[in-house]
Amino acid sequence: MADILHRIGVEKASPDDVYQALTTIDGLSAWWTRDTTGDTETGGVIAFRFPPGGFDMKVVELVPGKRVKWEVVDGPAEWIGTHVSFDLRQDGDYTIVLFEHRGWADQVEFMYHCSTKWATYLLSLKQLLETGQGAPSPVDLQISDWH
């Protein structure tokens, strides 16, 4: 098993602010992909779509202001059954976000791509909360021929 891990600090935003951006359709649409629909409550399924395809995430854990965890229930074969989580805590003027995308079966090249791409989306989340403007798909940063 292999994992993608990231850490960002969002300045002058509270853990509750970040939690809102992770648990509402409006929030998620503003940093990950504008084409986000579904049910963001525990047990619900959120559909994230991008020009080349997308992911369906089942919400498996919600701790307000602290933790969000999803299970991938549909999407590319390598993603199905993996888990994505965000742990939040206040640290001075920052909300620290510890991100995990755990449970990849193999270190395939697509995983290398997703690791870098997650970093850019997390920086989009940071930018959204700090400036009011994220860079969600389809206006996301292109990192390669795989977008």
Added chain:
Amino acid sequence: MADILHRIGVEKASPDDVYQALTTIDGLSAWWTRDTTGDTETGGVIAFRFPPGGFDMKVVELVPGKRVKWEVVDGPAEWIGTHVSFDLRQDGDYTIVLFEHRGWADQVEFMYHCSTKWATYLLSLKQLLETGQGAPSPVDLQISDWH
């Protein structure tokens, strides 16, 4: 053991161009840190310095236009003995860079930070080759309270 993996594609640059940016003091200074000194030949040690400290990398493998591998011989305890590598290949208009920082003993919070930070430096490498201007330390993108 845990690994940091990334993939970027550099447009309109050849594998040889990217290799130059990974194997010369001028190249490395223009995307990772301006404070780069040392010997970039096989067996040499390159000293990378940042405001909070730095890393000494021993060059353990060089395959022109294809592969660069370093061993961390000094720096933060978590980094010592880990390996950093860059594999290059042409893919249409892109040079694909597969990056690995392998051999972390534990998934400590510092590893989460380094994973995100490596993504930003690889995007600096891409930007350097595509536009002539990277974002090396100390003008690098700040991602958190840990910089």
